[in-house]
Amino acid sequence: MKDKKYLPSVLIMYLNYFIHGVGCSVLGQAVIKESLATSWGCDPMSITKISAALGLGRLVALPFAGPLSDKLGRKISMFIGGLSYAVYMIGLVFAFNAGVNGGHTIAYVCAIVGGIANSFLDTGIYPAVAEAISDAPGVATMGIKFFISVSQMFLPFFLGVAVSTTATGATSYNHLFWVCGIAYVVLAALILFCPMPDTDSANGEKKQGLIASMKETHFSIESIAMILIGFTCTGTFQLWLNCAQNFAKDVAGWADPSAMQTYYSMGTLIALIVTSFLTRKIKDVRFILAYPAICLAMLIVVLVAPSQTMCTIGAFVIGWAGAGGLLQIATSVCNMIFPKIKGTVTALVMIASSLCNYTILTAAGNMTPSGVMTMNIVLTAVGVLLGLYVNLRYKNLVAQD
Structure with missing residues (x-):
C-alpha cells in the first residue's frame, strides 16, 4: 500500500467481511437450524428459506446500490450496509425470542434487510479497497474473501462459546447475534471518520446506470x-x-x-x-x-x-x-x-x-x-x-x- 493513511480504513473494511462470514453462513449450521426450528415449531430444513431471503435482499438492492456508492461516496454505502446488517443480526435475536408468535416471519424480513446490507457493503467496500490499495487491487479484493473464509473457519468455535440455555430449557445462540450486530454498529460509526480515496468521484467520472x-x-x-x-x-x-x-x-x-x-x-x-x-x-x-x-x-x-x-x-x-x-x-x-x-x-x-x-x-x-x-x-x-x-x-x- 503506497498511502499508509488508508491502512486503518482497509482494516475496518475487512473486519466488516469478517463478521459477514458469520452472517452469511450461520443459518446453514445444523445446530442453528435445530435451535430456530425448535423455537418456531417447524422443520429444520425450512430454515433454508431464511437464507434464501438474503439473496432476495441482494436482488432488491443491487440495481441502485452501485450508482449510490459512485454518486454519494463509499462511506455512505458502507454506513448503510453496516447498520442494515446490524438490523439483520439483532433481528435474529428477536425472531428467536418471538418463537411461534411470528418468529419465522421476523427472521425472513430481517434476512431481506441483511441481503440489502450485503449489496451496499459490496458496492462500497470492493471499489474502496481496490482504490486504497491501487498498486495491487486484485490482492485487495482477494483479501475480502480471505477474511470471510477465516471467519467461517472459526464459526464452530464461535458457536461453542456463544451457546446458552434459556429459562425454558431451549438452546440459544443469541449471544453471537448480539455481538455481531453491535460490532456492525461500531464499524459503521468508525467508517465515517476514516479517509477514503473515492478515486472515481474525485475524478468526476459520470457512472452509467445498469x-x-x-x-x-x-x-x-x-x-x-x-x-x-x-x-x-x-x-x-x-x-x-x-x-x-x-x-x-x-x-x-x-x-x-x-x-x-x-x-x-x-x-x-x-x-x-x-x-x-x-x-x-x-x-x-x-x-x-x-x-x-x-x-x-x-x-x-x-x-x-x-x-x-x-x-x-x-x-x-x-x-x-x-x-x-x-x-x-x-x-x-x-x-x-x-x-x-x-x-x-x-x-x-x-x-x-x-x-x-x-x-x-x-x-x-x-x-x-x-x-x-x-x-x-x-x-x-x-x-x-x-x-x-x-x-x-x-x-x-x-x-x-
Whole structure:
C-alpha cells in the first residue's frame, strides 16, 4: 500500500467481511437450524428459506446500490450496509425470542434487510479497497474473501462459546447475534471518520446506470452463458453451505457435523492462495470448467457413498473448487471476454448469483437433504456444460476482440 493513511480504513473494511462470514453462513449450521426450528415449531430444513431471503435482499438492492456508492461516496454505502446488517443480526435475536408468535416471519424480513446490507457493503467496500490499495487491487479484493473464509473457519468455535440455555430449557445462540450486530454498529460509526480515496468521484467520472448500460448492450450466446455460470457456481457452494450438514446428519449418520464448516473454510483459504499462483500460468477461463467438474465428481461420490469421511472430504473439496474464488474468476473471465461492457456483465453475473441464492435455497427448503444433494448435482452439471462451451469459444472470442 503506497498511502499508509488508508491502512486503518482497509482494516475496518475487512473486519466488516469478517463478521459477514458469520452472517452469511450461520443459518446453514445444523445446530442453528435445530435451535430456530425448535423455537418456531417447524422443520429444520425450512430454515433454508431464511437464507434464501438474503439473496432476495441482494436482488432488491443491487440495481441502485452501485450508482449510490459512485454518486454519494463509499462511506455512505458502507454506513448503510453496516447498520442494515446490524438490523439483520439483532433481528435474529428477536425472531428467536418471538418463537411461534411470528418468529419465522421476523427472521425472513430481517434476512431481506441483511441481503440489502450485503449489496451496499459490496458496492462500497470492493471499489474502496481496490482504490486504497491501487498498486495491487486484485490482492485487495482477494483479501475480502480471505477474511470471510477465516471467519467461517472459526464459526464452530464461535458457536461453542456463544451457546446458552434459556429459562425454558431451549438452546440459544443469541449471544453471537448480539455481538455481531453491535460490532456492525461500531464499524459503521468508525467508517465515517476514516479517509477514503473515492478515486472515481474525485475524478468526476459520470457512472452509467445498469438499465441504461443494458439498453446499449448486445448480448451474445457467450455472454448469456457467462451470466448463467454466475447462477450455477453460486448454487454449488450455497446448497452445500446451507444443506450439507443436514445431509451428513440425516443420511450419513453424523451426530454433530459442525466440523464440516471448518474443513469447508480451510479448502476455501488454501484455494485462494494456490489458485492465485495457478492463474499466473493457467488461463482463468480453464478454471470455470475444471473447478465445477471437480465439484460435480465430489457431489456424486458423497451422494452415492455417504459417510462421515466422505462428507469431511466433500466439505474441503467444495470449499476449494466451489467457493475458493470461482465466482470471482467467472467475473474476471467476463471482463476479459467483454471488455467494453465490463460493468454491465459483471452486474448481471452478480444479479444471477443473487437470483440463484433466492430461488434455489427457497426450493431446497421444501426438499429432503438427499433431494437437495441431487439438485446440486444437476445444477453443477449444467455449470460444467456452460464452462465447456465458453472454453471452446474462448479463443475465437479473444481473437475477435
